[in-house]
Structure formats: structure tokens, C-alpha cells
Amino acid sequence: FDFAGQEEYDHTHSLFFRSEALFLVLHNPRADSTLLRLEDFFTMIDDKAADAQVIVVTTRASDATLEEGQKKELRQRHPNIVDIIAVDSKTNLGIADLKNMMVAAALNEAKLPRTSTEVPLNFAKLSDHLTKTLTRDGGPFSLSYEEFVTLANSKFSIDGESSLNAKELFCFWGMLFELSNGDLVLNPQQLADVLACVFTKEPSKIARMGDIANGIMWHRDSVLEAIWGSRYPKHLWSFDSAVSPSKLTSTLPPFVNLLHR
Numbered sequence: 001f002d003f004a005g006q007e008e009y010d011h012t013h014s015l016f017f018r019s020e021a022l023f024l025v026l027h028n029p030r031a032d033s034t035l036l037r038l039e040d041f042f043t044m045i046d047d048k049a050a051d052a053q054v055i056v057v058t059t060r061a062s063d064a065t066l067e068e069g070q071k072k073e074l075r076q077r078h079p080n081i082v083d084i085i086a087v088d089s090k091t092n093l094g095i096a097d098l099k100n101m102m103v104a105a106a107l108n109e110a111k112l113p114r115t116s117t118e119v120p121l122n123f124a125k126l127s128d129h130l131t132k133t134l135t136r137d138g139g140p141f142s143l144s145y146e147e148f149v150t151l152a153n154s155k156f157s158i159d160g161e162s163s164l165n166a167k168e169l170f171c172f173w174g175m176l177f178e179l180s181n182g183d184l185v186l187n188p189q190q191l192a193d194v195l196a197c198v199f200t201k202e203p204s205k206i207a208r209m210g211d212i213a214n215g216i217m218w219h220r221d222s223v224l225e226a227i228w229g230s231r232y233p234k235h236l237w238s239f240d241s242a243v244s245p246s247k248l249t250s251t252l253p254p255f256v257n258l259l260h261r
Contacts, residue, residue, distance in 0.1 A: 061086035
């Protein structure tokens, strides 16, 4: 996942964090010599993915780099740092070394045992179908797990147990995102974009949504359609399944559950 650096997006980041991961934390030492913003990201990682590997990448290396004392301080505070490297996109300084670091960290079986998992060829065919066919304009936003299993079996002869393995691997690789009701989001980046709309106030969105008072997002179709556009998965927002107020917390719609988290 590519996480936006603006503070208003911070609320959404941790939804996609997992300890079995490699994080690249980018930092511009010319713009922030205090490391305060860098520490904000480490706090999120420490809270939600404490065992994950981290590579700190400082940009604009031709203009400024971290001092040795700053590097030592970072390593002492955050032992999960694999390496700290300075790069510059103008001169390509450090780019090749960064790529090698990423490959080495990704193939660290002690930290990321599933990176090098051998999978059947049909898994690749199923993955290709999900990304190239179902995520086209007008395609579904998500599939239920039952629909995923049926698709895997009918089109690619993948049995039920293997379908479960495929689902877990695809979620691990970031190709799918599993919601609280078991539905599988086919394009996790779109989910991030939708959540960003909830936490930010783009003028074009506000014009379509109407007034937002004191940060309250009204749960009505016009608001949700403005956020989602043509792929509005109403069943993922609906409170219709909530039988009574006493049972509301156990029947939160998946996206309301995400916002709560």
C-alpha cells in the first residue's frame, strides 16, 4: 500500500497495517529536521505492527541527509529498523541499493515466511481474473466469501480448502481486503480513497453531500452516493440488519465498523 503523508489521512493507515510486513518510511530531512513527523509514523507502526520490518528512506540526498547522531537515535528507539538509506531521484543515488534492501527484507523468511510461498498456477489465474476483469469500470466493489469460493471453483477448479488459502494469501499480499462480515474488497486502494473522503472535506464532495455540521457525516443515500459514486455498495453501509438498539454493536455494517476502528 502507498500511504499518503498528509496528517488528515492518518486515521485510515492503521486499517491496513499488519506485523507481517515491510514498511518504507520516507522522510525529507530538508523539510523536517526535527524528525517529529517521522516519529508519528513510527508510533502508528509500533501500535499496530510492532514486529514489522522498517527501512527508513531519506529523500533529496543531494540537498540534505540525516546526521549520524540522528540515525543512531532512531535505531535505539526503533529496533525494528532494518536499514537507513539516503536516495535522490534526480541523480538515482541510492536507488539500486534501496531495491536490493527491499528484496533482502522481503525474502527474510523469519519475518515474512509467506513471501516465498509456492502456489498453484490456478492461483495466479484467479488473481489475474480478479484484478483485470472484476475491477473494471462497472464491476463489483466486493465479493462475499461464498461468491469468491464459487468463482475459484467454477472457473479455476480450486477446491474449498485451497480457496481459503488463496483468500488468505491474496489478503496478505494486499490484493484483497477482508471486511468484518467476510466480504472481500477487490480493490483495497479504492477502499482507502473512500475512507479518505470521509475524513477530508473536498469542496466537490461537500457540494454534493450538503452541510456537514461539527464533523458529523449523515447516514443517508445522497451522502454515501457522493462518496462512492457509481459503485455504491449499499449493503455494506446499511443498518437494516440491526434488529434492536441493544444488538446494534454486534451488527454494525462493515464500513461503519471500519470507521469505528
